[in-house]
Amino acid sequence: MTMTPSFKRHLKSKAHHLKPVIILGADGLTAGVHKEIDRALDDHELIKIRVNAEDRDERKTLTDEIVTAHKADLVGSIGHIIIIYRPKENTNARTRS
Numbered sequence: 001m002t003m004t005p006s007f008k009r010h011l012k013s014k015a016h017h018l019k020p021v022i023i024l025g026a027d028g029l030t031a032g033v034h035k036e037i038d039r040a041l042d043d044h045e046l047i048k049i050r051v052n053a054e055d056r057d058e059r060k061t062l063t064d065e066i067v068t069a070h071k072a073d074l075v076g077s078i079g080h081i082i083i084i085y086r087p088k089e090n091t092n093a094r095t096r097s
Helices: 005-015 031-044 056-069
Strands: 022-024 046-051 073-078 081-085
Touching: 005 046, 005 073, 005 081, 022 031, 031 046, 046 056, 056 073, 056 081
Parallel strands: 022 046
Antiparallel strands: 046 081, 073 081
16 A cells, blocks of 8 residues: 555554554564454554564564565654554555556
8 A cells, every 4th residue: 555645644643642552572472462453453553563683684584574464554652662553454545646
């Protein structure tokens, strides 16, 4: 999906007050974590995830894996926090450029 810049800004402003709903620990991306990410995206569409990996390349790899596995868009990332968005299947998302 390709998000318009204005829609991305809108999502970032909505996510500003959110707290991370998923925290990746030492176990990394387990089946249980994937299930919780799916549930959170189904419930909220827009979520924050804390990726506790010290290495920047490892955080990037985990972020790419999450976005790909859950067919979500990366809205932004700051430090260890990523913001992802996946519209509900029955709504029309404004993701076209």
